[in-house]
Amino acid sequence: MARLILAIETSCDDTCAAILDGRRILSNLISSQAAAHAHFGGVVPEVASRHHLELMAPLMQAALDEAGVSLSDIEAVAVTAGPGLIGALLVGVSTAKAIAAPRRLPLIPVDHLQGHVAANFLEPEPLQPPFLCLVASGGHTLLAGVTDHAGHELLGQTLDDAAGEAFDKSARLLGLGYPGGPALEKLAAEGNPDAFEMPVAMARDPSLNFSFSGLKTALVYRCRELGDAGVAEHRADLAASFQAAVVGQLIAKLKRALKKGDWEAVALGGGVAANGPLRDAVARLCEEQGVRLKLVPRELCTDNAAMIGSAARFAPALEYPAYLAYDAFATGQRRAA
Secondary structure (H helix, E strand, O other), X not given: OOOEEEEEEOOOOEEEEEEEEXXXXXXXXXXXXXXXXXXXXXXXXXXXXXXXXXXXXXHHHHHHHHHOOOHHHOOEEEEEEEOOOHHHHHHHHHHHHHHHHHHOOOEEEEEHHHHHHHHHHOOOOOOXXXXXXXXXXXXXXXXXXXXXXXXXXXXXXXXOOOHHHHHHHHHHHOOOOOOHHHHHHHHHOOOOOOOOOOXXXXXXXXXXXXXXXXXXXXXXXXXXXXXXXXXXXHHHHHHHHHHHHHHHHHHHHHHHHHHHOOOOEEEEEOHHHHOHHHHHHHHHHHHHHOOEEEOOOHHHOOOOHHHHHHHHOOOOOEOOOHHHHOOOOOOOOOOOO
């Protein structure tokens, strides 16, 4: 198994590069494009792809410099192959090929969602399977049953919008700009989560799937009822009530998953896993259920290349020249039963 890995992540709007020595992170750099997309109120795929092209080479060099190694020291190249924005992914995959091919290094394509799970394998205190992992981000929300390092079983997923997408769109509706999740969390801290009744979708559904589109619609109708003046007056309460409903659904499904399976530990992944109220709620649930909780640092919750390098340690590598024909994929193939 190659130890010194250069990892690349470009699935959405963050350009990321990392150097890993086994499960130890030597460098993990993220160049955010948030300012470039703020004017549009969300990520514009073509803009993201162009920025990845501009940022990738200097960011990789900065990651090598911070790690104190050179490109000649690298033993394998790992890259996010999907799911994500196809144009953005192609920048990363093409870059990885260009780095690996001249030295005939192995190339390791990584599933982005497995990357979020694999963030829990990194130092300090790497979590060993089996465990239950809630992955919640801007593009994905799912429950993963992790029984080994190489992959996971999809236990349930969102049937429509992801939790992070719901946060971003509700924040935009409340005039908070982009990225919306952190801004909504900050505003919600000033509000009353019981001020407005918000639906917790699929509460009685026996599956482990999620749904957030109805919750967004409920917020739209509530804002229409209040009018501009009412929204301005109750903005913090609306944010708090909306956040409580999202967290409530995530916790309800996580609790159901714990009851359905024999899990000794719970882990989180994805950008929404950085949300303070969610982390607190999961901690309370784990204490009540008597299971261990693994919370990775917030910088490993959002998209980053270290998690891709972590997953690559347990993923099959492609050898030269086979990977020259390899392509990225925009959407995942797995679905919950």
